[in-house]
Amino acid sequence: MSTSYYLTTPIYYVNDKPHIGHAYTTLACDVLARFKRLDGYDVMFLTGTDEHGQKVQKSAEEKGIDPKAFTDQVSQNFRDLTATLNFTNDDFIRTTEDRHYAACQKLWAKLIENGDIYLDSYKGWYAVRDEAFYAESEITDGKAPTGAPVEWVEEPSYFFRLSAFQDRLLAFYDANPDFVAPKSRFNEVKSFVKGGLMDLSVSRASFSWGVPVPGDDAHVMYVWLDALTNYMTAAGYGQDGGESEYAKRWPADLHMVGKDILRFHAVYWPAFLMAAELPTPKRVFAHGWWTNEGQKISKSLGNVIDPVEIANTYGLDQMRYFLLREVPFGNDGDFSHTAMVHRMNGDLANDLGNLSQRVLSMIFKNCDGVMPTRPAQLTEADAPILAALDGLLEGQRKHYDSQMFHEALKEIWEVVSAANRYVDDMAPWALRKTDIDRMKDVLWVLAEILRQVAILIQPVMPEASQNMLDQLGVAADERGFDQLGGATRLSGGWTLE
């Protein structure tokens, strides 16, 4: 039985239009999910939509339809995106599903039982215009920082006893030094918690579009308690007959998030779970944001990047490669036309594409299109590059497990460069006239390099790698990571198409 690997994207708020940020988060998960599957893991890759809250209720009212019908429509945008971008999520959760209500209510009951949720009232300065609360310190002359008038509002609310978890969280962070990545983000989380924690409002009585609080119909659960629980819902928590799935999947191996929602995943979420005496996720990775041609992306500037447009312009695999190769994962990055074109031309077309082209072309012209068979004897000139090739997987595993996708790609391309160098050094076009057998051996070595490289880049470039493997004549069921390294070699002998 293979090992489970459970990873998640955040659930995306349906009121937003899908943009490059959503695509980026899901892409990172998709690549990791594909990698783990190829490496023999039993993968569960989850994405979905967050469909509750006042804004959604209001948007639905404005359209004159009920919230459920509204969310059915808008959540479709996100399901379409996963299909268009070739994502391989195993499930798509919506917070409006029955299974999610069941999970939320079970968790709530547990928190009540353990005494970590209590009823009080939520008080504060509220600006109707901004739909936001402001702290006492932010108010000047009865105005919010935005200039909006504020009023004192009090409403009953359930609270989660977050303040009681400061020490436990800090101890948890100490015991799990890899819980949050990158390191710098983890430091921010720790310093936030060290600064003291206030209890958290976890219900609202002022609107109704949410998961009902068990035993108190006047309240619905508020935001993060509802949203974060999705990760357990999809793992079977609170489902009839979901116990074995839950036992297999939970805790999650990785929550991938944007840096803007790190705190909720790295502070609130483990606190909720500790309070419910449930296992905490193993890791949270907070990635960075993209700028567009050096400019911050914002709706008001109108420079939002549409991932579908990018994929149509440059190609889907090209976009996937660029997003993961261009920037150290975790950092902010800049999306520019010139950078995109440079990566495509340099790495993809010139280095890898041309390598494949020159090798296949020589096999067609000089071997009657028959893939050379595995040489009985290799030379000293072949050993170093094959050793580098065979050693790639180990580094790939390390980099994927730490989400260093750019490093993983960089190492593969070092072998690609070495292969181009090897072609020049061996000069098969000269061997053709002097030693045809050696020429075939050289071409075999190159084909073997292409084979392993293509297998390794499958997670990032599923289509291009498939084409490469098809061209080489590698069988569809011989493309897993168990085919890598020196144990399994390209046998050859078949006619290329």
Next chain:
RNA sequence: GGGCCUGUAGUUCAAUUGGUUAGAACGCACCGCUCAUAACGGUGUUGUUGUCGGUUCGAGUCCGGCCAGGCCUACCA
């Protein structure tokens, strides 16, 4: 205001616990090859490592001041 981080070649980034002439990629120049998608390979190129001072036999690396930039500082997801 408080906390954290960054500042290295034209550009993007590297530099094990402080240790020889600070590296790579891209760009650029020249050379080579001719199998290939005018692609590939080789050689070379540029640095007062933000700034001032300190510790040390020795500092890109440690300490302090200054300059510049970024991030976090709780209930919109």
